[in-house]
Amino acid sequence: MNSLELATRLRTFLPPDAVLHETEDLRPYECDGLSAYRQAPMIVALPQTEGEVIEVLKACHAAKTPVVARGAGTGLSGGALPHAEGVLLSLAKLKRILEIDPVARSARVQPGVRNLAISEAAAPYGLYYAPDPSSQIACSIGGNVAENSGGVHCLKYGLTVHNILKLRVVTIAGEILEIGGECLDSPGYDLLALMTGSEGMLGVVTEVTVKLLPRPEKAQVVMVAFDDIRKAADAVANVIGAGIIPAGMEMMDKITARAVEEYVHAGYNLDAAAILLCESDGTVEEVVEEIRRIDEIMNKSGATEIITSRDEAERLKFWAGRKAAFPAAGRVSPDYYCMDGTIPRNKLAQVLSGIEALSVEYGLRCMNVFHAGDGNLHPLILYDANKTGELEMTEKFGAKILQMCIQAGGTITGEHGVGIEKINQMCSQFKPGELEMFHAVKAAFDPEGLLNPGKAVPTLRRCAEHGAMHVHRGEEKFPELPRF
Amino acid sequence: MQDIVGQFAGIIRAAAEDKVPLRIRSGGSKDFYGNRIPGQNDRVLDASTYAGIVDYERTELVLTARAGTRLADLETELRKHGQMMAFEPPYFGSTATLGGCVATGLSGPRRASAGAVRDFVLGVRMLDGRGDDLRFGGQVMKNVAGYDVSRLMTGSMGTLGLLLEVSLKVLPLPAMEITLHMAMKEAEAIERMNRWAAKPLPVSATCFCDGGLAVRLSGAEPAVRAAHAKLGGDEIDDGGVFWESVREQSHSFFQSGKPLWRLSIKSTAPPLPLPGKQLMEWGGALRWWADETGIDAGVAREIAKAAGGHATLFRGHESCADVFHPLEPAMMTIQRRLKEKFDPMGILNPGRMYPQY
Numbered sequence A: 001m002n003s004l005e006l007a008t009r010l011r012t013f014l015p016p017d018a019v020l021h022e023t024e025d026l027r028p029y030e031c032d033g034l035s036a037y038r039q040a041p042m043i044v045a046l047p048q049t050e051g052e053v054i055e056v057l058k059a060c061h062a063a064k065t066p067v068v069a070r071g072a073g074t075g076l077s078g079g080a081l082p083h084a085e086g087v088l089l090s091l092a093k094l095k096r097i098l099e100i101d102p103v104a105r106s107a108r109v110q111p112g113v114r115n116l117a118i119s120e121a122a123a124p125y126g127l128y129y130a131p132d133p134s135s136q137i138a139c140s141i142g143g144n145v146a147e148n149s150g151g152v153h154c155l156k157y158g159l160t161v162h163n164i165l166k167l168r169v170v171t172i173a174g175e176i177l178e179i180g181g182e183c184l185d186s187p188g189y190d191l192l193a194l195m196t197g198s199e200g201m202l203g204v205v206t207e208v209t210v211k212l213l214p215r216p217e218k219a220q221v222v223m224v225a226f227d228d229i230r231k232a233a234d235a236v237a238n239v240i241g242a243g244i245i246p247a248g249m250e251m252m253d254k255i256t257a258r259a260v261e262e263y264v265h266a267g268y269n270l271d272a273a274a275i276l277l278c279e280s281d282g283t284v285e286e287v288v289e290e291i292r293r294i295d296e297i298m299n300k301s302g303a304t305e306i307i308t309s310r311d312e313a314e315r316l317k318f319w320a321g322r323k324a325a326f327p328a329a330g331r332v333s334p335d336y337y338c339m340d341g342t343i344p345r346n347k348l349a350q351v352l353s354g355i356e357a358l359s360v361e362y363g364l365r366c367m368n369v370f371h372a373g374d375g376n377l378h379p380l381i382l383y384d385a386n387k388t389g390e391l392e393m394t395e396k397f398g399a400k401i402l403q404m405c406i407q408a409g410g411t412i413t414g415e416h417g418v419g420i421e422k423i424n425q426m427c428s429q430f431k432p433g434e435l436e437m438f439h440a441v442k443a444a445f446d447p448e449g450l451l452n453p454g455k456a457v458p459t460l461r462r463c464a465e466h467g468a469m470h471v472h473r474g475e476e477k478f479p480e481l482p483r484f
Numbered sequence B: 001m002q003d004i005v006g007q008f009a010g011i012i013r014a015a016a017e018d019k020v021p022l023r024i025r026s027g028g029s030k031d032f033y034g035n036r037i038p039g040q041n042d043r044v045l046d047a048s049t050y051a052g053i054v055d056y057e058r059t060e061l062v063l064t065a066r067a068g069t070r071l072a073d074l075e076t077e078l079r080k081h082g083q084m085m086a087f088e089p090p091y092f093g094s095t096a097t098l099g100g101c102v103a104t105g106l107s108g109p110r111r112a113s114a115g116a117v118r119d120f121v122l123g124v125r126m127l128d129g130r131g132d133d134l135r136f137g138g139q140v141m142k143n144v145a146g147y148d149v150s151r152l153m154t155g156s157m158g159t160l161g162l163l164l165e166v167s168l169k170v171l172p173l174p175a176m177e178i179t180l181h182m183a184m185k186e187a188e189a190i191e192r193m194n195r196w197a198a199k200p201l202p203v204s205a206t207c208f209c210d211g212g213l214a215v216r217l218s219g220a221e222p223a224v225r226a227a228h229a230k231l232g233g234d235e236i237d238d239g240g241v242f243w244e245s246v247r248e249q250s251h252s253f254f255q256s257g258k259p260l261w262r263l264s265i266k267s268t269a270p271p272l273p274l275p276g277k278q279l280m281e282w283g284g285a286l287r288w289w290a291d292e293t294g295i296d297a298g299v300a301r302e303i304a305k306a307a308g309g310h311a312t313l314f315r316g317h318e319s320c321a322d323v324f325h326p327l328e329p330a331m332m333t334i335q336r337r338l339k340e341k342f343d344p345m346g347i348l349n350p351g352r353m354y355p356q357y
């Protein structure tokens, strides 16, 4: 079926303005948050109900046309990058909050609902939805499920996978699967976990029931400065070693702290080699006790400055700096490229000095923001896309960082997903048999491979062409050779 | 240790070639659980020999151990470092292993507040039904590279593969725990447990039985004391013993000798219209029911479904094939296909979950 025929077919059940296929109408859908990759789809479909989603999928299935689901398009790995011969299925119009159950502490919402809108709707009941990606004012809950998104509070409160109860999913064949339930487990295999983080490859999420948590009575954040990033890393280990799980634990290096300070005036110490934000929340009694202990540990760990937020306004001010790290990068450089590796925390100093060396080697600046509590690194490589060759250099730099993360026993993506961006690095992280198992899992849901084809899992052929070798936790092929 | 993996792989490959089912067994502590399959010709794969902690660093909050490691050994080691498996796994016998714990996916009293086994599984190394040695997930807290096969393995009852190693997130032991007891009716207990859960209170376990509600508070001492003052109730002395009796089902409620049903439902569901005794956990979301009347399984399942959940015939069943709640046809199709992908010859614990696979 050509594009006009398929558009006509879709218009038999969708209103005319919900099917786009003129070039200028397609342009806004060309890319997600990773704008270095662009591709216009053949058609954009904008259903408004689950019934319409089912019809679109059935039509595409019958026509053997690829389908790429899209939420808010804030993804950072090209997961929602369209397919040239496919339909881009936008879930943006399914944006109703269907039910809030304050007693059972859950919310049933459509996939296009924004992450923050759930917490706003739950606020009158003293409840909120815990995972808080920095993009939470814009990103959709459907996208969060597809990426298993996290936020600055996920060491204590978990990722998306820990905070959802139930999904309604439509398969490419147009069948509805109810996954999970209103209870705490379900019979059979745990498909709720399998769907979470599956990057739109297994099915289209049309409804999400999330858990709501009680708002903590009190939250307080400690802003700590260190003159050595190693000391900051040790301080993180010392806090956790003392049996404390902070509500948030974030680290920024010097160049990030400076960029952010100029932008939002969060009150950060500009001489520090590293800034740590460590938050405690809970009952008033818990917070008082925990902040006292954190303070003591930071002192012993060699902090050069410790400031505890005095009130909610100051707490938010300290956080505003961290949350503005990406836009701040956008102010100091025409372009930036955000990486997302995770490493065991004890490898932090090693990996950071590796990044520093690469930064010199490639002549590109790099800002480091770090979900320190759980080892998730976000190096932001600063570059200028208008300078010939800089993007290519940036991508090479980024690929080397990911390789280092794998060698340190970590992973190429903590929360942004593989998408199209990190597909080659998957060849290094997984063995052929493991990649084949991923393809098999996809085939169990989507035998014809029509949902988001070419993303998330590389073909073995691609790996062979890319020439990447599988690296398993330091067991390298030629360990005697220097790496950087 | 690597030769043991080679032997396991050999056993799996031979079984696949001969098309003879394998029964994976570790401690045998959960032999009672799941469908009984007649299969006299089954071969048994004893996975308990592949044991030992591979890696544990307290400040990383991550522990990796071989699947045959005894839960008791893991907990001893963790406790030494002031940490725990927060899902509080039931043992059902001193031989219980990490592999059996993850394969059955069962969690104990702390489940409603801390999370289930699956919430703490970070990665696995496994042999699939072809004997291929595969790793999924990893040893870090955040990881979205590839589908979440490690959590898919959790609770799959050994039907998708043999677990070799598991990495778990572990948590600090609470500084203090106390258990409160208060007398009340079932409906009131359900109402209260849900109300408390909507407040920032350090409630880490609840259990209602015989007109008494037990509540465990965990955390820093001042927080626990303040919460006690808010909730009221009498502090009991042997809280630890009590929660262990609930977790291990040595509590008198579980001694009836009658078939034991496990109903996992919405926490706010009102008292269930079932004859005989019930014990409630997880803030109302888990109801155990000792069936003294020999009710039709379909009735228990209807009641669980109406209450937003599902029912499992947990113990005391004869050789039967419907221990777990039936799946909708579309769901069954996907699950069967997944089983075929992991275990093409259908040799790993066939029928232990569903007769269809």
Ligand SMILES: Cc1cc2nc3c(=O)[nH]c(=O)nc-3n(C[C@H](O)[C@H](O)[C@H](O)COP(=O)(O)OP(=O)(O)OC[C@H]3O[C@@H](n4cnc5c(N)ncnc54)[C@H](O)[C@@H]3O)c2cc1C
Binding pocket: A032, A033, A068, A069, A070, A071, A072, A073, A074, A075, A076, A078, A079, A080, A091, A111, A132, A133, A134, A135, A138, A139, A140, A141, A142, A143, A144, A145, A146, A147, A148, A149, A150, A151, A152, A199, A200, A201, A203, A204, A205, A206, A326, A415, A416, A452
């Ligand atoms: C400034 C900025 C800050 C960010 N901070 C964070 C952060 O702190 N933590 C974090 O985890 N991420 C962060 N992100 C990344 C991004 O916001 C998340 O990945 C988010 O979950 C994507 O949601 P979305 O609705 O925009 O999805 P999209 O980008 O539209 O899609 C993402 C993927 O999900 C699939 N998808 C979308 N909707 C559905 C559906 N209904 N059914 C099936 N598949 C679907 C798509 O096919 C695609 O593969 C950030 C991004 C930006 C731009």
Ligand SMILES: Cc1cc2nc3c(=O)[nH]c(=O)nc-3n(C[C@H](O)[C@H](O)[C@H](O)COP(=O)(O)OP(=O)(O)OC[C@H]3O[C@@H](n4cnc5c(N)ncnc54)[C@H](O)[C@@H]3O)c2cc1C
Binding pocket: B023, B024, B025, B026, B027, B028, B029, B030, B031, B033, B034, B047, B067, B068, B071, B089, B090, B091, B092, B093, B095, B096, B097, B098, B099, B100, B101, B102, B103, B104, B105, B106, B107, B157, B158, B159, B161, B162, B163, B164, B246, B247, B248, B249, B262, B314, B349, B352
């Ligand atoms: C109070 C209480 C409640 C419980 N509730 C449940 C429950 O609801 N459901 C439940 O399943 N269990 C339940 N259990 C059992 C328990 O949680 C674990 O099953 C137990 O720790 C496993 O012990 P084991 O090593 O002796 O396993 P076994 O009894 O030897 O094996 C249990 C299952 O795991 C599989 N298995 C064992 N090792 C491996 C391996 N290495 N790789 C793959 N599969 C393997 C076996 O094939 C079998 O299906 C409960 C226990 C208690 C005390």
